[in-house]
Amino acid sequence: MLFDDTSTSAMSAQGSYYTPGYNVAGPPTDARGGVNNLFSDPMANAAVMYGSSLANQGKDMVNKEISRFMSVNKLKYFFAVDTRYVLKKLMILMFPYTHQDWEVRYHRDTPLTPRQDVNAPDLYIPTMAFITYILLAGTALGIQKRFSPEVLGLCASTALAWVLIEVLVMLLTLYLLTVHSDLSAFDLVAYSGYKYVGMIFSVLCGLLFGSDGYFAALAWSSCALMFFIVRSLKMKILTSLASDSISTGSGARPQVRMYITVAAAIFQPLIIYWLTSHLVR
């Protein structure tokens, strides 16, 4: 059908199309006919359709390969946020002392998306906070005239490496001490990325108010973040998933789990100080 209509006009246009188009009188009429030719020339049409089918095949193959390594649905769960959730979560991160209910609500065995439950971890805030932190680090170094483009890359990879180390250490600890929790790797990345909000706050106060402002903001955000981490992880680690275990308890004793939670909380202000102190002199 696509080829039938245009055969006659394609024949007539092809005549002028294949003449050597070096003469000056030729091109204007060629151009007007050429634009129509792109969709009426059967060879170009076939090429376009072949290319688009090839692109579709490539896209399917890439999707299949990626979904073998990490499930895209699980990742989509973490990015299903809306504005109200982000605002409430940021407020909780900075001032968690008035938040009452820390339980992650479930809906028939699947956790609710962040849109419906303010306690659910998400990956949107950590990602945005990470990028903002890198930009802010560049700004801070530029104000002190210590900026060069390599510093940005170095800062980004250092921060990413620390996140990776922390997530790996947490996973290793949870595995070795047989703590059966439903914390997946993405959950740990999310909880580990919440410290970037505190880092941004500290660096901003350090830039605006000098060294005193930096230490005051560091103290405030450290306490808030420690409280947040302890309350959030307590729900996930300390409640044992005792659906099929016998009375001898599943896995580690509660003291060990408390140690893990507190150690994770103590680690946060240390790493905040380590990653931001060189930005604020």
Add this chain to the structure above:
Amino acid sequence: MAFTLYSLIQTAILCTNAIAVLHEERFLSKIGSGVDQGVTGFGDDPGIKSQVLNLIRSVRTIMRVPLIIVNSVSIVLLLLFG
């Protein structure tokens, strides 16, 4: 502490090599793993030592072939580019 990508890759390769090099007979039996006494507790609390030994054994099994490839590639690259 500045982490470049190369130093991260180097750290990962060295750590995995270190775990894969632990020899079963000469070393791990002395510590008390052994191939025959690995599965003692079927209960729900395996204990940290058997978890560590499990981890070592599984790392050795999975990463043997990729480690050969990665080590050869890094040796060639280091010889070529210093």
